[in-house]
Structures are given as structure tokens and as C-alpha cells.
Amino acid sequence: MHDIKAIRENPAEYDALWAKRGLEPQTKKILDQDALIRKATQVMQEAEAARNKSSKLIGQAMAKGDKEEAERLKTEVAGAKNVIAAMGQQVESEKAQLDMLLASLPNVPFEDVPDGESEDDNVEVAKWGEPKEFSFEPQSHDDLGTALGLMNFETAAKMSGSRFVVLSGALSRMDRALASLMLDMQTEEGFEETTPPFLVWNRALFGTGQLPKFEEDLYKTDGDHYLIPTAEVSLTNTVRESILDADALPKRLTAHTPCFRSEAGSAGRDTKGMIRQHQFNKVELVSICKPEESEDEHKNMLRCAEAVLQKLELPYRVVELCTGDLGFGARKTYDIEVWLPSQNTYREISSISNCGDFQARRMQARYKFAEKDNRFVHTLNGSGLAVGRTLVAILENYQNEDGTITVPKALVPYMGGLETIG
Structure with missing residues (x-):
């Protein structure tokens, strides 16, 4: 398995080493898949923050007797929970695809391994x-x-x-x-x-x-x-x-x-x-x-x-x-x-x-x-x-x-x- 963090930091190096094994450049599709995970994770985290903020405000609205505001906030919390669930499933799905891609790729040779085709x-x-x-x-x-x-x-x-x-x-x-x-x-x-x-x-x-x-x-x-x-x-x-x-x-x-x-x-x-x-x-x-x-x-x-x-x-x-x-x-x-x-x-x-x-x-x-x-x-x-x-x-x-x-x-x-x- 490969270190996705290392691939993010050194994509050209990984492509060069895989090229020595006869592979086409691989890091673009890896990083594209990684970007989908990071984007979905970001949306999920933003929804979690919104849910937490609204959840705290519900108590304050109820304390003031503002039921209408409390209901609005509850609707926001419910919507955020739906987004969190959907993004959570998407993150897992995208991660599974990335793991499958990384698992299919061979190890990279050490720099001192002699070049050759066969x-x-x-x-x-x-x-x-x-x-x-x-x-x-x-x-x-x-x-x-x-x-x-x-x-x-x-x-x-x-x-x-x-x-x-x-x-x-x-x-x-x-x-x-x-x-x-x-x-x-x-x-x-x-x-x-x-x-x-x-x-x-x-x-x-x-x-x-x-x-x-x-x-x-x-x-x-x-x-x-x-x-x-x-x-x-x-x-x-x-x-x-x-x-x-x-x-x-x-x-x-x-x-x-x-x-x-x-x-x-x-x-x-x-x-x-x-x-x-x-x-x-x-x-x-x-x-x-x-x-x-x-x-x-x-x-x-x-x-x-x-x-x-x-x-x-x-x-x-x-x-x-x-x-x-x-x-x-x-x-x-x-x-x-x-x-x-x-x-x-x-x-x-x-x-x-x-x-x-x-x-x-x-x-x-x-x-x-x-x-x-x-x-x-x-x-x-x-x-x-x-x-x-x-x-x-x-x-x-x-x-x-x-x-x-x-x-x-x-x-x-x-x-x-x-x-x-x-």
C-alpha cells in the first residue's frame, strides 16, 4: 500500500519511479480521487459545525420562549444531519475506490535499483x-x-x-x-x-x-x-x-x-x-x-x-x-x-x-x-x-x-x- 500523504507531497517522484517499472503516470487519478474525498470531508465537517452551532442556539431560543426560532433551528439541525449522513457515505465510497486504486499499484523501487525492462x-x-x-x-x-x-x-x-x-x-x-x-x-x-x-x-x-x-x-x-x-x-x-x-x-x-x-x-x-x-x-x-x-x-x-x-x-x-x-x-x-x-x-x-x-x-x-x-x-x-x-x-x-x-x-x-x- 502507498502513503497518500507522500504521494500528495511528491507526485512527480512517484510517477518517475513507477515509470521505471513501465507504468504510465498514476498520480493524477490518485490525487483526483483524493480531492473528491477531501471535498466531501470538508462539506461534512461544515455541516457538523452548523449542526453543533444550531443545536446550542435551540436551547437559547427555548429559554427565551421563541418557539418559532427553535423550530427553525431544529429544521436546520435535521438538514445538517442529512448532509452529514450523505457525505459520510460518499467519503466511505470514495475512500474505498482510492484504496482499491492504491492496492493495485506495485511498490516503487529504491533509487539505486538498476534500470531495465526485463x-x-x-x-x-x-x-x-x-x-x-x-x-x-x-x-x-x-x-x-x-x-x-x-x-x-x-x-x-x-x-x-x-x-x-x-x-x-x-x-x-x-x-x-x-x-x-x-x-x-x-x-x-x-x-x-x-x-x-x-x-x-x-x-x-x-x-x-x-x-x-x-x-x-x-x-x-x-x-x-x-x-x-x-x-x-x-x-x-x-x-x-x-x-x-x-x-x-x-x-x-x-x-x-x-x-x-x-x-x-x-x-x-x-x-x-x-x-x-x-x-x-x-x-x-x-x-x-x-x-x-x-x-x-x-x-x-x-x-x-x-x-x-x-x-x-x-x-x-x-x-x-x-x-x-x-x-x-x-x-x-x-x-x-x-x-x-x-x-x-x-x-x-x-x-x-x-x-x-x-x-x-x-x-x-x-x-x-x-x-x-x-x-x-x-x-x-x-x-x-x-x-x-x-x-x-x-x-x-x-x-x-x-x-x-x-x-x-x-x-x-x-x-x-x-x-x-x-
Whole structure:
């Protein structure tokens, strides 16, 4: 959500920042709608003042025995009440329209975010590790997993359709081991392990920005709940409608949850294998902090996510998203992309985003700044990491010519001492 006061004071700045995201100027229609609210509010306040003044004069007229004047004043009071009621309804209606307009607009990027129109304009900022040189043609993760008999897409399709998988045996254990490793590492970094709901109401999804814009990508129950597309929704909403103690910030949370996405906008992309599925597991990181802390908190979360890939010795790179590729609620985002030998390229495994106060305004999440001064927190979120994609990266980077998979050293203790799969 956007601060209407800030838009009133800096309309040109907002239009310039939205233009970087490919939007036409927005502030004229916003301020026109705001003017309707202010005008209706003014008329209502004038009617309230007139009602109050006439109400006082009624008593004085009655005391003087001037019934005619008293009746006239009562008529004025009744008329003013009608105006107040009508203007009150108009204010609420105009505010609802303004809120709908503001809710439909994406966050504005920070000034230092690189300009660009698409992912082709993202900027590489770091690279770690060297891709392994294979003496044979590396296979894709799905071919490897299927050949091992531990990754079954056909069985999953019989019960759920496409973009689902059944893992079994050592791969199922690796999936669990990865989540445990990630949680251990993130809790050591100060993130509090949390088990949040997987079903939420629409207001929770509105708070983090998935609704109303991205409803087609969500799974809704027959009741009033939605399945979470990411634990960001549940974790961030733990502070909704709250006034937090400043000394308790930053508040860092982590959770291992399933995520559910219809992938409505990705027709034809990554339909083979585990890269893009309707259900997947992820270890999420969320931070709630004061505005002056959010830049450093962003870098810290990026470091924590990178540390998992370094621990697993998986080559990766970090890119900063350009203005045209930013997510709806983000002001700045770093993507971590892991190397996949079968595709001979880096693929996204985590996005770490600073949302500023955008989500906090939608959730009404504040912290106590001073006496009678509560301010909006900043919220940040990211994957630490996507478990399925990490498993994919291990299968491909640790494959052997005979089709077996070497277990990364960091995972061996979590795998009961198992060093090779297959």
C-alpha cells in the first residue's frame, strides 16, 4: 500500500519511479480521487459545525420562549444531519475506490535499483564457485532420479496430474535432510524457527501483496481459506495489526513449509522435472525491522541464504533485479541462481526482497518510535532455500558417470552416514 500523504507531497517522484517499472503516470487519478474525498470531508465537517452551532442556539431560543426560532433551528439541525449522513457515505465510497486504486499499484523501487525492462537487464553482482567440468555428458535431475527409481512423475500424475512428483528412499530422505540443514543454519543465524498455518484468509494475502492482483496463481478452498504460495505470507502476517516494541526489532523468523502455486502465468515453462511445480517445500526467511535497519538486514539475509549453497559447495551467482523485473511488493531484490550442468546455465533458487513499508501499511504493522508516535516497520523476505531446487542442484552437480549421486559432505550426517545414492 502507498502513503497518500507522500504521494500528495511528491507526485512527480512517484510517477518517475513507477515509470521505471513501465507504468504510465498514476498520480493524477490518485490525487483526483483524493480531492473528491477531501471535498466531501470538508462539506461534512461544515455541516457538523452548523449542526453543533444550531443545536446550542435551540436551547437559547427555548429559554427565551421563541418557539418559532427553535423550530427553525431544529429544521436546520435535521438538514445538517442529512448532509452529514450523505457525505459520510460518499467519503466511505470514495475512500474505498482510492484504496482499491492504491492496492493495485506495485511498490516503487529504491533509487539505486538498476534500470531495465526485463530479466535480461538484471545485473550480476557476485559469483561463487566454479562449475564442475564433467568427463561425460551430464544428465538432467529428472533423468537421474527416474533411473535411480527414486523420483516418480508418472505415479504422481495418476493421483494429482502434471507438475507433481513422488520422491522415495534416499531422495525423500535428502529432501528432509536439506530442510533440517537449512533450519539449523538459519536458527544459528538468529532466525526463530516457526510453524505457521498453511491455510490463510484473503486479508493475509492482501497484506503481503498476493491479493488482489495474483489471485489466479493461488489455490482457494471451498471455504474462506487459501493455501499459502509461500511461508512469507504466514510469517509476515504474524505482526499484522500490531504495535511492536522497538527493542524487539529486528524480528527474524524462519519456517519449513509446503508451498502451493497454480503457476497460471508459466504455461509451457519448465514442465519437465522439478523446477516448477504446483507443490514444493521451502525454508523461508522473514525479517521485520525498523526502516533504518532494512538495508543492512537485506544484506544479512542474502548472506544467510548464500551460506547454505557454500556449505553444500554448489556454484552460484547473485544478480540484482532491474526495475522492470521486480516483484509486485519489492523495492529491491537479489536473486541467487544455482548452476545446473544439464542446462549449462544458472537458475533461480532464492529471491531476497526488501519491501520497505509497503506490506506493513497493508497489514497495519507498526513499532513504537516515541510517545504517541507509532511508525510502520519494514518487511523483508526470501528463500533460505527452496528445498526442491536445492535437491535438483545436488543431483546434477554431484552426479557420477555410472548414474550414482555423491552426497555432499555437509549432508552426510543428516543422511545417517550415507555417502552415495544408487
